[in-house]
Amino acid sequence: xxxxxxxxxxxxxxxxxxxxxxxxxxxxxxxxxxxxxxxxxxxxxxxxxxxxxxxxxxxxxxxxxxxxxxxxxxxxxxxxxxxxxxxxxxxxxxxxxxxxxxxxxxxxxxxxxxxxxxxxxxxxxxxxxxxxxxxxxxxxxxxxxxxxxxxxxxxxxxxxxxxxxxxxxxxxxxxxxxxxxxxxxxxxxxxxxxxxxxxxxxxxxxxxxxxxxxxxxxxxxxxxxxxxxxxxxxxxxxxxxxxxxxxxxxxxxxx
Ligand SMILES: Nc1ncnc2c1ncn2[C@@H]1O[C@H](COP(=O)(O)OP(=O)(O)OP(=O)(O)O)[C@@H](O)[C@H]1O
Numbered sequence: 548x549x550x551x552x553x554x555x556x557x558x559x560x561x562x563x564x565x566x567x568x569x570x571x572x573x574x575x576x577x578x579x580x581x582x583x584x585x586x587x588x589x590x591x592x593x594x595x596x597x598x599x600x601x602x603x604x605x606x607x608x609x610x611x612x613x614x615x616x617x618x619x620x621x622x623x624x625x626x627x628x629x630x631x632x633x634x635x636x637x638x639x640x641x642x643x644x645x646x647x648x649x650x651x652x653x654x655x656x657x658x659x660x661x662x663x664x665x666x667x668x669x670x671x672x673x674x675x676x677x678x679x680x681x682x683x684x685x686x687x688x689x690x691x692x693x694x695x696x697x698x699x700x701x702x703x704x705x706x707x708x709x710x711x712x713x714x715x716x717x718x719x720x721x722x723x724x725x726x727x728x729x730x731x732x733x734x735x736x737x738x739x740x741x742x743x744x745x746x747x748x749x750x751x752x753x754x755x756x757x758x759x760x761x762x763x764x765x766x767x768x769x770x771x772x773x774x775x776x777x778x779x780x781x782x783x784x785x786x787x788x789x790x791x792x793x794x795x796x797x798x799x800x801x802x
Contacts (some may be wrong), residue, residue, distance in 0.1 A: 549612040551576040551708055551739035552597065557606035559596055559763075566592045567763040570606070574756065579730055579740045581750035584760035585784050590743040591631075593760075594710045597741070598629050610708065624652035628706035630697045632713050636685050642696050643681040646672050649703030664703075671702035674729065676722075690717035698726070702733075709733060711742035715749060727753045747775055747799035759783040775799055 552574040559567040566589045574580050582590045595601055597608065599615065608615040610626060618626065628649075636645050649671065650664040660668075672678050675695040680688070688696060694717045701709060711730070715723040730740050730753055744750055750757050750771065757774040759766040759782075766783045767774045775797045780788040784801075791798045 548576050550574060550609075551578075551611060552741075553609045553612075555607045555609075557596065557608065558604045559592065559601060560604060561592075565763055567596065567603075570763070570765065572758070572765070572768065574739055574741065576611075576739055577734050577737045578755040579734050579742070579753050580756045580758060581754035582741065582743045582758045582760060583745075583747060583750055583783065584758075584766075588760045589763040590760060591712050592763075594629060594712055594741065594743065597708070597710060598627055599623055621652060625704075626706060627708050627710065628701035628704045629710040630694070630701050630712065630714055632694070632716055634697045634700075635693065640685050641681070642677065642683050642685055642688070643668065643672065645685045645696060646699045646703050649700035652704060667705065668699075668703040671699040672696075674702055675699045676725070691719060691722060694718060695722065698729070706738065708739045708741070711740065713744060714742055715744070715746070723749070747780065747797075751775055751796045751799070771796055 550573045552572070554570055554572040557567055557570040558565060582593065584590055596603060610618065646668045647660055647664060650660055650667060654660060654664070672681060675698050677692065677695050677699060680692060685693065685696060694714065698714065715726050718726055727749060730742065734740050754771055756768060757771055758768045759774055759779055761783055767779045775790060777788055777790045780790065780799060787802045789800050789802045
């Protein structure tokens with residue numbers, strides 16, 4: 548099957564310092580990829596490059612075998628969804644109105660959302676367990692509630708590739724677990740999920756592929772068992788890390 552994402556020799560810098568250096572990467576369709584690495588190594592930048600917020604300095608990104616720059620703006624917005632950590636609407640909206648904005652890439656410029664759009668939005672809100680907040684103002688939500696609502700907006704969008712920047716960073720224990728289960732469900736539906744995380748155990752729980760990043764380069768890419776090792780994690784984080792093997796896979800903690 549054609550890869551959902553393939554990246555060849557990708558380089559990017561905001562100013563002079565390289566943030567992404569000669570990155571090669573393949574993400575299979577309908578899989579979950581976790582991106583791990585210390586603060587500031589370029590994880591979010593990688594997601595933003597996939598989303599098309601920035602142009603690479605050199606190298607190539609392909610989606611489903613087709614160069615990213617060959618997609619129209621509209622098609623790319625249908626293709627890719629992103630949940631950032633601190634997404635907030637530019638003006639005050641109710642939760643249900645905000646989630647409905649996720650349908651925008653499927654609507655013409657002056658088209659009013661129809662029943663299909665409203666039911667996709669309602670289903671997305673229900674999936675993240677936030678139906679009871681539909682009438683609340685987004686600006687008054689807690690950080691975790693906002694994260695769930697942002698996820699709902701991206702689910703309503705029904706993208707082929709879903710990019711999640713630290714999707715559990717504001718979530719409580721149970722919602723974190725549910726977010727991981729939801730990611731599994733989304734991948735089983737045939738969508739490709741990429742998420743950044745500071746929690747190797749979240750990666751261990753759901754990822755088909757783990758990318759370990761250090762200063763814009765890959766320390767390693769592979770399965771959970773191949774990547775979540777003491778040697779590779781210590782190299783990635785430049786600090787001592789312990790990996791305890793359990794029946795459910797590796798459990799990682801800093802020592
Ligand atoms: N808009 C920007 N302009 C200039 N430099 C930037 C910009 N955004 C990020 N950077 C720099 O690029 C580097 C990578 O940032 P990025 O946000 O991708 O890292 P990250 O791995 O996601 O970090 P964290 O884990 O702390 O969220 C950092 O050194 C950061 O200071």
